[in-house]
Amino acid sequence: MKLKKYMILILICVLGCMLIVVGCEKSDSKKEPKEPTTVTIIDSAGNEVKILHPVNRIITLTADNTELAIVLGDEDKIVGVSDEAVNYAEIGDKLTRAATVGHFREPNLEKIAVLKPDVVIGYETSIEKGIKDKLESMGIPFIVCECNKFETFEKDVELMGRILGKEDKAKEFLTFHHSVMNMIKERTKNIRPDQRTQVYLSGGWGKEPCVTFGKESDINLYLNTVGAINIASELPGNKITVSPEWVLTQDNIEVIIDHIASTQIKPTTEPLIEVKKIYMSDPVWAKTTAAREGRVHIMGWRVYKGLRFSIGLLYCAKWCHPNLFNDIDPEKYHSEYMQKFLGLELQNVWGQ
Incomplete structure (x- = not known):
């Protein structure tokens, strides 16, 4: 009899713990997503840029950055791209929800403003052409991240990973990149x-x-x-x-x-x-x-x-x-x- 009561007591305790866990999970699921915070990053041109982190809406003015955002698994965050990106084999089909904002050398700034991006990412030439200053006067941060230069490629990929909060995915891509490069170097050394x-x-x-x-x-x-x-x-x-x-x-x-x-x-x-x-x-x-x-x-x-x-x-x-x-x-x-x-x-x- 005592044994039976003891087993019932254990069962009640187990059920109670399970209810507490379920309650905690429900409570956690109702938590609001973290509010973005402002962070300062150093872009490929050495500029300090303050951005919201994590970003939720990006415009990529280069096809390389567009493809990298897709590689990092954040194609849904791309709200705008350069005209030429949508026509590239493979990546173009993944950009059906992104608006085109003109050529990277002369993007449509009014269209960019309407899209309300957290950040615009492009080439250093956009600084020379005054695009960066015009965007920042509209309250839109501009980041230089080119991803097409031999010497700065790794840093650019890491930078994009940080901007998007996808550092691990950036490392995974670089691991693949290095495996190919190392094979070439080994065979030609x-x-x-x-x-x-x-x-x-x-x-x-x-x-x-x-x-x-x-x-x-x-x-x-x-x-x-x-x-x-x-x-x-x-x-x-x-x-x-x-x-x-x-x-x-x-x-x-x-x-x-x-x-x-x-x-x-x-x-x-x-x-x-x-x-x-x-x-x-x-x-x-x-x-x-x-x-x-x-x-x-x-x-x-x-x-x-x-x-x-x-x-x-x-x-x-x-x-x-x-x-x-x-x-x-x-x-x-x-x-x-x-x-x-x-x-x-x-x-x-x-x-x-």
Whole structure:
């Protein structure tokens, strides 16, 4: 009898504890979300900017920042984007709820004001053009976070992670990025200076073959990473135009790499092959070693110098050193990126 009473007493205690836990959960679920607080961040240009944290409404004026916000899982916070972002392969389909606010160089400030963003994120050129000052006079913070420069890429990704309160997701993306970069560095580390592949890297968007990059361009860092050298790296200037006569004197151009806009990328190789034909049939370019040996390659901008540049460098590494990367398929890594960070299957052809 005593045992029975004791067991009943235990059962009552257990039920009481369960009711307390359920009550606590209900109480917690009714708690109001945390009110945003004001924090000061240092942006990519070294400016101190006060913003609400966490932010709930953002406008991204660059396609790289737009894609990164999606990678970090905050596409629902994007209320406005630049015109070109909505037309990019893959990411455009994820921006159906975001308004377009014009070109990043000259955004529609009135439209931005109507969208009431917590912050606008863009290139440093927006400071030079006075866009930052105009936005801040309207009470809208502007943050420089570019995500397309070799030297500052990691810091920019971390900065975006902090702005959105997605530091862990930013670390996850950087882990993937570093895994690809480290593989490239490991496989090319023993290449001697005299073994570097001589590359002509065009900046003509598949339309102006004679536009390339000189000694002041950061593009040289990208090629150095894959054990290659920019054939125009000693020419003065950043983005420059070379003459056909100059091209004919460069009898050691081993590989030619050009790019097209991400808006042109399709599920077939056709857009890439069309640009390749320009080099193969041109009376000047056809005389280069690269064209004669069929080593002319084209890629989409997003992997050329965008958020996915580690994948672009993997394409370049394989094109420059096929013997060192004969077992590597860049599309496999591109596919992994798409699935893991964009939740999509890779359907388009980005390199040829």
